[in-house]
Amino acid sequence: MRYHRWFSPWVLVVPALAWLLVFNLWPSINTVILSFTNAKPLGGGTFVGLKNFEALLHDEQLRYALLNSVIYMVVCLPLLTILPLALAVLVEKKLPGITFFRTAFYTPVVASAVVVALIWQWILDDRGLVNGLAEKLGVISGPLPFLSDQWLLLFSAISLTVWKGLGYYMIIYLAALGNVGRELHEAAAVDGASAFRRFTNITIPGVRGTMILISILISVSALRVFSELFILSGGNGGPGGRDSSVVMLIQQYSQGFEGNLGYASALSIVLFFVTVVPMLALARLNRKAADA
Amino acid sequence: MTVVTDPARPLDVPGSSGPAPTRPRRGSYSFNRISPQEKVLRYVLLVLVLLITIGPFLWQLSTSLKASGEDIYTRIPRLLPSQPTFSHYGEVANTIPVWDYARNSLFVAVLVVGGNIVGASLAGFALSRLQFKGRRIVLGLFLATLVLPGEVTIISQYVTVREFGLANTLFGVALPGMIGALNVLLMFNAFRSLPIEVDQAAIVDGANVWQRFVHIGLPSVRGTISVVAIFAFIGAWDDFLWPLIVLTDPDKYTLTVGLQYLSGTFSNNPRLIAAGTMIAFVPIVIVFATLQRFFFKGVEEGAVKG
Numbered sequence: 001m002r003y004h005r006w007f008s009p010w011v012l013v014v015p016a017l018a019w020l021l022v023f024n025l026w027p028s029i030n031t032v033i034l035s036f037t038n039a040k041p042l043g044g045g046t047f048v049g050l051k052n053f054e055a056l057l058h059d060e061q062l063r064y065a066l067l068n069s070v071i072y073m074v075v076c077l078p079l080l081t082i083l084p085l086a087l088a089v090l091v092e093k094k095l096p097g098i099t100f101f102r103t104a105f106y107t108p109v110v111a112s113a114v115v116v117a118l119i120w121q122w123i124l125d126d127r128g129l130v131n132g133l134a135e136k137l138g139v140i141s142g143p144l145p146f147l148s149d150q151w152l153l154l155f156s157a158i159s160l161t162v163w164k165g166l167g168y169y170m171i172i173y174l175a176a177l178g179n180v181g182r183e184l185h186e187a188a189a190v191d192g193a194s195a196f197r198r199f200t201n202i203t204i205p206g207v208r209g210t211m212i213l214i215s216i217l218i219s220v221s222a223l224r225v226f227s228e229l230f231i232l233s234g235g236n237g238g239p240g241g242r243d244s245s246v247v248m249l250i251q252q253y254s255q256g257f258e259g260n261l262g263y264a265s266a267l268s269i270v271l272f273f274v275t276v277v278p279m280l281a282l283a284r285l286n287r288k289a290a291d292a
Numbered sequence: 293m294t295v296v297t298d299p300a301r302p303l304d305v306p307g308s309s310g311p312a313p314t315r316p317r318r319g320s321y322s323f324n325r326i327s328p329q330e331k332v333l334r335y336v337l338l339v340l341v342l343l344i345t346i347g348p349f350l351w352q353l354s355t356s357l358k359a360s361g362e363d364i365y366t367r368i369p370r371l372l373p374s375q376p377t378f379s380h381y382g383e384v385a386n387t388i389p390v391w392d393y394a395r396n397s398l399f400v401a402v403l404v405v406g407g408n409i410v411g412a413s414l415a416g417f418a419l420s421r422l423q424f425k426g427r428r429i430v431l432g433l434f435l436a437t438l439v440l441p442g443e444v445t446i447i448s449q450y451v452t453v454r455e456f457g458l459a460n461t462l463f464g465v466a467l468p469g470m471i472g473a474l475n476v477l478l479m480f481n482a483f484r485s486l487p488i489e490v491d492q493a494a495i496v497d498g499a500n501v502w503q504r505f506v507h508i509g510l511p512s513v514r515g516t517i518s519v520v521a522i523f524a525f526i527g528a529w530d531d532f533l534w535p536l537i538v539l540t541d542p543d544k545y546t547l548t549v550g551l552q553y554l555s556g557t558f559s560n561n562p563r564l565i566a567a568g569t570m571i572a573f574v575p576i577v578i579v580f581a582t583l584q585r586f587f588f589k590g591v592e593e594g595a596v597k598g
Contacts, residue, residue, distance in 0.1 A: 008501040009424040016415030017430060019471040024437045027448035034448055043454070090337055093326065101338045103584050105345050110580045112530035114548040115569045118555055119352045122562045127365040129351060136368055167345065224443050227532050231552060247443045247533070254447060254537045264447045272444045279439070 034265035041259040052266035062267070064242045065249055068229075069274065072158055072245075073222040079162050080218045081211055084169035089203065091170070092177050102174075106167040113164065117231030120160050121147065124232075153238045157228040164228075165221075169214050173207060180206030212286040219278040223271070226251065246271045349573065356380055356566035364562060380567040384554070387564070390571055392543065393550035397529055397572075400466045400546060404528040405521050407470025412520060415471075416479025417509050421491060422501065431480070437473040443533070450537050462544060465535045469528060475520045482516035483509055518586045522579065529576055547572045 035052055039045030056062060091102050108116060123129045124146035131143040146156045180203055188198050204211075226247040229237070237244035244252075246267060253264035326334070350371065357380075358364050358373040384390050418424075419431055449468055450459070458464030486509070494504050510517075532548040539545055545553065554568045580587075 009418045009422040009427075012414040012418035012422075012501075012505070013430060015411045016471045016473075016476050017433075019411065019468075020433060020437060020473060022452060023449060023468040024440070024445065024473065025433070027445035027452060028440060030448035030451065031445055034451065039451065041450075087341065090334065090341070093334065095326070095331070095334060099584075099588065101342060102588060103581060104342055106580075106584075107346055107349065107577065110526050110530075110576050111349070111573055112532065112548050112576070114530075114532045114551055115573045116348075118551060118565055118569045119348050121555070122355065122566065123348060123351065125562070129369050132365070132369050163344070220441060224441050226443070230532075231555070235552070235556070250443065250447060251533060251537065254450060255540075261447050261451065268444045268447055271441070275441050275444075 031265045031268050034262055035269055037262040037265075039261040039265075040257075041255055041261060042257075045262060048262065052263050055263065056266055056270065061237075061241055061244055061249055062246070062270070065244045065246045066270075066274070068154055068243065068245055069223045069225075071154065072161070072225055073219050073278070075155075075158050076162060076165075076218055076222045077215060080165050080169055081215055083162070084166050084214075085173050085204075085207065085211070087166060087170040088173035088177055089199070092174060105170060108164045109167045111164075113227035114231055116164050117160060117228050120156070121232055124156050147232060147234075148239065150239050150242050153233060153243050154229075157225070157232050157243070160228050160232070161222070161225060165218070169218075172214060173210060176207045176210035177203070208289070209286070212282055212289075216279055216282045219282070220275045223275050223278075246274065352566045352569055352573075355562055356570050358563060360563065380563045381571070384564050384567045384571070388550060388554050388568075389543065390547070390550065390554075390568060393545050393547045394571060394575075396462055396544060397546040397548070399462055400535070401525050401528040403463070403466035404469045405524045407466075408472055408475045408520055408524040409517055411471035412475035412479045413510065413513070413517060414505070415476045416481075417483050417505050419476070420480045420483040421486075421488075421504070421509065434473045434476050434480075438477075446534065446537065453538060459538060460540045460544065461538075462546075465538050465546065466528070468534075469524075469531075472524070475524065478516055478520055479513065482513040486512055515586060515589065518583060522583050522587060525579055526576060529572075529579075 034045075036047055036049060037045045038048045038051075087105065091098055091105065125131070126143040126145065126147075130146070131140070134140045135143070144152060146152050184202050184206075185198055188202060193201070224247055225245050229243055229245050230248055230251070233243050237248055250264045250267045250271070253260050253267065351369075354371050354373055355364060357376040357378070359375045359377045359379070362374055419427060419434075453459055453464045453467060456464070456467075458467060490508055491504060494508055499507070530548065531546075532552070535546045535549050536552075539549060542550075542553065551565075551568050551572055555565050
């Protein structure tokens with residue numbers, strides 16, 4: 001009986017713990033080990049010292065990828081912290097049919113990034129919906145090369161990411177709004193505060209913590225972008241590969257005879273540090289704001 | 293790993309145990325009432341956002357139904373097909389084995405959903421309801437995993453799966469995601485919100501750990517289990533990067549990987565690509581639309597518990 005008592009909790013925990021060790025913790029360590037090798041996708045590979053890291057320094061593709069990541073983050077951050085909050089305020093009130101709208105606004109989130117990117121590829125095509133409408137309205141004379149110009153392709157991918165993210169962050173805000181005191185709103189309304197003032201003075205401070213959490217999520221996911229850029233560029237990273245992201249480079253090196261898992265692992269370590277920086281910065285900001 | 297980093301997952305979905313507590317409505321009636329002007333404005337905005345969010349899906353659906361003879365490049369875009377046809381769906385299936393891909397995706401999704409329901413609820417129960425040495429360390433390990441973006445470890449995860457001899461297999465695609473750390477923590481939270489007295493009473497009555505898990509624990513966390521199931525399904529069905537890395541044989545592709553293949557082959561026929569995307573999109577929408585009330589209930593409960 002005694003034996004049974006210390007034994008049984010572990011029986012329940014062991015499967016999950018095994019998964020954690022085998023598929024999360026060990027791969028984290030192994031990424032570092034692999035980054036010093038020239039491991040191949042099909043097996044094999046030897047220790048090469050710091051060679052991968054030296055190569056990183058001269059990797060032009062990586063420089064473009066990092067630049068794209070920064071642009072991605074700088075554009076996504078303000079848009080995805082503010083627009084979803086506005087949406088959450090819009091769907092917060094219980095109006096007839098509001099569940100339908102909430103569900104519909106969430107649809108882009110549940111759709112696969114691949115499906116979403118293929119749909120937008122068709123909409124942004126030279127002969128697609130956007131160019132067709134714009135030409136009809138006489139705004140442009142020839143089609144805009146949304147999918148073949150380096151910068152237009154990048155911004156197309158960004159708008160797609162923003163569009164797909166709206167519903168996701170809306171839901172997080174929606175949960176947070178439930179905690180913003182109804183009494184405060186009422187008191188302010190009685191005192192004659194306009195809806196706009198109540199929004200800036202009560203709602204925004206009320207969801208400040210959520211806002212910071214969301215900024216962390218947005219910056220990390222902006223740095224991790226893959227599917228949108230991959231599909232929109234047709235898998236090759238756009239003109240001269242200048243529209244690659246770090247994850248696209250990792251994926252590129254994961255396949256075929258030319259693949260190099262060692263180099264892909266070194267890129268993964270770059271990705272780790274790139275994502276940790278904004279995370280720490282924003283967490284610090286949060287602490288400071290909380291102290292003040 | 294695919295499930296942990298799934299962007300479709302809400303963060304604030306806590307345990308949904310028992311009936312939903314009703315939110316106290318302290319607001320006066322007049323404050324809650326919306327003026328007719330505001331109502332109109334709100335609906336106008338709602339419809340506007342609706343067009344932006346589901347418009348592209350409708351456009352794709354319409355493209356997939358337009359007959360080969362119909363000009364899809366007209367300068368005034370037509371949403372309604374002049375002669376709707378399902379022929380492109382058949383044509384997709386003739387050229388790439390899209391139904392096999394769908395079956396592959398389903399196979400992976402079922403394994404991932406099953407694994408997470410079983411593995412995460414067992415571990416969540418033990419970590420929240422049972423005392424044992426090392427409990428806090430194990431819990432800390434699960435929490436620590438969440439900071440790490442999945443893409444960082446994806447290469448060495450592939451090496452691990454390859455060493456198991458599962459590279460280029462559907463089982464290899466499913467395996468790493470079968471117990472997600474986040475799901476363990478969700479279940480941990482759900483079980484923790486049950487009153488401990490119930491357990492104590494059951495222990496006095498001679499119930500063992502397994503009986504307490506099956507008869508007391510599980511029935512009260514059904515809400516969270518469904519949330520875990522929904523998002524495990526969506527995560528597995530939608531995942532692209534991981535199956536793209538693991539699978540090399542076209543006949544083993546999942547839908548997302550197959551679709552990308554399709555778009556490379558038929559870049560000149562948007563109707564076919566549209567039909568393909570709809571085959572991948574419709575099942576997930578049906579799953580979500582059917583189960584969305586659990587999802588939004590979870591979100592609202594998060595708001596109440598704060």
